Amino acid sequence: MKNRLRVLRAERQWSQADLAQKLEVSRQSINAIETGKFDPSLPLAFRLARLFETTIEAIFLEGPEQEQAE
């Protein structure tokens, strides 16, 4: 699943380590989410949305899998 995490993080000038610290996860988790290797759970997605003061849909974009299903 694609996401705008890197963009949102860059807008706030946060490093991956900063974001990881705010979310209380490892820096590897942030990197894996940003590169699309790992899709976060719903609770973590909500925490991300709350932290960036936006919605989950604004962070995570529908990928080709969803488009094909529709």
Added chain:
Amino acid sequence: MWWSCNRNLNAFQLRSMRQVSGMLGACVAITCGIRAVSDWDHLSLLTRTVVSVLTVVPIVGTLLIVARYLARETDEYLRNLVVRSILWAFGVVMVTDTVIGSLAQYYPLHLPFGLLNMDIFVVTGMLALRLQLRSSE
């Protein structure tokens, strides 16, 4: 072994790694003990059985440590990696056991390869975890 996995471990992860390493050490000690005891002819069947059952202790210990780690780990990505590493480790142990089991039908194998399952499991699991963590660097 914990040093081979990741240098950025928190206290709980480090403690769990150390405990698994301790179990690996216990497994090696028990394996060596069994090798030494196997040469003694005067041991009773009961003693031999008790010594053989001892080999289960580090396996159960490792499973309990890993289960407790997975239950308490709050980072879902790391949890995911650990589960994947366990699957890799199980796979390697099964493949190794199957190949050695097949070879044993044709050639007399004098070494107790079955006793090394735990060692193979832990080493493969840690290696798999390290490689996966490296890909997320």
